[in-house]
Amino acid sequence: MANHQPAAFEQQPMWAGGRSPFNVSYGKLMMWLFLLSDAFTFSSLLVQYGAQRFSNVQSPIVTKWPDPAAIFNHFPFMHGLHLPLLFVSVMTFILIMSSVTMVLAVEAGHRKSKKEVVRYMVYTIIGGAMFLGCQAWEWSVFIGEGATLYGNQFGITEAGNKVFSALGFGSHFEWEPEYRTAGPVPFAALFFIVTGFHGFHVFSGVVINIVVTIMAARGVFDRRGHYEMIEKAGLYWHFVDLVWVFVFTFFYLI
């Protein structure tokens, strides 16, 4: 059972010791701090992406950076159609949906309703698995078009090529002769690294959710007296959703 904090603790100074100055459990505080460090990891990747991209940009139109709308424009079962942003919006919708079912599971956990927790957690796991499937499809199409970690097969935008080559900057080749590419080299590599890192987080989130769901279904949390483990898994899952918001913004929208 949850052990109760003596009432006297409420009267003593917040930082005097013996109690959490954050009024959360040790586990939840550590999850928050882990998420902070994970936020730094993703930030460093996004900083790298942003600096690389901005070093190829004069304005949103005049850029050597390939236009995402011209590359990520595929949708399953719709061959040959130019459908930018549509598939990735579906992925975003799936992730937002699974975020909602996760938060409903947390809310059910507060009411100690085991049946509802398990049901919503199963929905969340299905959402996460669907997202991973979508990402696998997206990657396979991208790789099928010739994306590699060491070159840029997509060239540069037409407007960018015109302006930069007029200035004498656009038409030069980058890197080793055998990997010659017309556009900025790390375009595909950064996409693979950032979305791959995010996808790996989704994968670990799904694994964590499965473990937690089995524990809930077997009544571990009922015996423990609280469903805090669901909350901690939920924090992680929402963080993954949060990172996707920025990946979506920086890799597809902009």
Next chain:
Amino acid sequence: MEFYNKPGDYDAINYIPETHSHGTKELWRTFWLLLGITLLDFIIYFVMPHTAFRNFIFIFFGIVKAYYIVGAFMHMKYEKINLALIILVPTIFILGLITGLLYEGNALTYCK
């Protein structure tokens, strides 16, 4: 002043504060907000020409979405201000770092 952190008083490490449900109304409201903003992203993407202002709108919407995910879904609104500050203050500094490095990266456009 008398402190109560004598050993054996109670187990501070395994202490779990009492939680209570805030209801699902706010959660669903947040969901519709997130969905609406994402749809707005989608519409703006096709309606507006690609300008720096459009990028600014997307980033602003991203930060709004982050506010609602962290505030409502991750329960940050209901946590103590101490916890909110140790998480949010370093993140705001990171935003400064990102802005600075974009500026520095942009300065390299004609140097390469």
